[in-house]
Structures are given as C-alpha cells and as structure tokens.
Amino acid sequence: MNLTEILKPEAIKVIASASSKKRLLHDIGELAQSAYGYDSASLVAALMERESLGPTGVGNGVALPHARMEQVTDMTAAFILLDQPVNFDSVDRQPVDIVMALFAPESAGVEHLKALALVSRTLRSADLCKKLRANHDASTLYALLTSDQNTQAA
Template identity: 45%
Template sequence: MDIGELLVRDGIVLKSGASSKRQALHSVAATAAQCLGIEESVIFDALMEREVLGSTGLGSGVAVPHARLPGLGGVRAVFVRLDTPVAYDALDDRPVDLMFALFAPPSSGADHLRALAAVSRAMRSPELREQLRQARTVDAVHALFVRDTAATAA
C-alpha cells in the first residue's frame, strides 16, 4: 500500500499547538475536515469513539488515530506534527508529537487494515521519525512517505 497516495499535501500540518490528547485530536479532525469535506465534529467524535477502545499511541512519540467515516470513497490520511509532544496514553507512556491519522469508509475492512499495517510499519523506523521531526516543508514530509513506502515495497 502506498502511504503517499493516501496522504494529500493539504492534509499535512507541520506546526500544530496542543496541550492535551483531546486538543491534538481536535487538530487532526480540523485538518481532516478541510481535506475530506466532512464536518470536524463528526470526525472528532469518530476519533474519540475509537480512543475509548484503546489508545492509538504506538510509542516513540507516534500515534495513529483512525476512524471509519460514512461518505468516504476510500482510505484517506492526514499527518499532524505537534509543536510540543502531549501525553497520549501511548504503549510506552511517552508523549506524542507525530500523528498519522487514517480515515476509511465503513465498508473498507481489508483496505483499512492494510493501511494501518503499512503506516505502523513505516512509523517504526527511527530514521523516518527523526526525518519527519526535522522536515521543514509539506513537500518534504510527503516525499518521505512516498520514499519510505517505495523502500518498504522493494
């Protein structure tokens, strides 16, 4: 699965202020609302509903919040880099600053799972995480995901 194809440039935010997990998820929802044409409150509620089942904080400063949203034609993603890491109830109890959020239509079981697996695999790379933290432009972040996906597939 090509992560770069799921992630549109308008869905990449490199400086987002948040002082809590809830605010960070609001930032993700606001970014997704602009890209997906779905109300921010609907997206936020879906993300919070998923978090009730268990934290989407993977560890190493990374979270992969995800939700199913009616009205989508396929799996879509947004990436938000927080200015300051926030407590997120991650597996390793480290605060989160890199958030790669996935959204899928309710009927996309296998595609949604493949996307989650691909993003989780990519974000396990210490090199990619550091490059994402250092990237200065939206194009640089997008290129990292395109490159990482190509390298993983090879």
C-alpha cells in the first residue's frame, strides 16, 4: 500500500485557520464529502466518536484522525494543511497544522492498521513536514506526500 492508493488529489486542501478541533473535523468531513461522496455529518460523528476514545494528535504539529464507517468501501484519506495551528489535544500538547484523516470500511482490520502505519511513518519525517508547511498549493502537497517510495506499508 502507498499513499497514491488511498489519497486523491481532490482530497487535499489548505485552510487559513480553524476555530477549534471540532470545526477542523467538520472541515475534514466536508472535504471527504467533496472528494469521495461520503456523508459529511456521518463522517464528522464517526471522527468525533473516535476522538472521544483518545486524541489522535500524534505530536510535532501532526494529527491523524481516523474512523471506520459503513458507507466507506475502500480505505481513503483526506489531507488538510492549516496556516494557523489549532489545539488538537495532542500528546505533546502542541497545536496541529498538518492533518491526515483516514476513513476505513467497518470490516477493515489489518488494512486499516497498515494505512495508519503508512501515514504515521510518512508524517514522522521532519523534512517532509517542513516541505509541506512551506507549500500551500494542493497539487504540490499531493506530489510531496506521494513521491517518497519509501513510505510503503508491508
């Protein structure tokens, strides 16, 4: 698995700011609805339910919200870059400005874990995050995210 299999260029967006974590999750839902046709309200509810189990802010300004949903048939992702970081209750207590959301079918087991590992490994690169933060063009962000062939999951 690699990011080109789960992330469409249309599922990348740069947003000036989000007033809260909840607003950011709504932005993710709207982006996923636009790119994949998912029901935004259901998606936001699933993401918020997952967040209630524990925050998905992994540190260094990165968050990986994710949810399993009945309406999702294939593993998919959406990416948002924020100009102004937002509090996301991250493990390091730092606000986030890089958000990669994952959406999995309810029946996804290992596939969901592989996708999470792939995204986590990709966004753990300080060099890549620096490049992402320096670019605000969606097509450039897509190229940066999908160009590294070392980001393949087993």
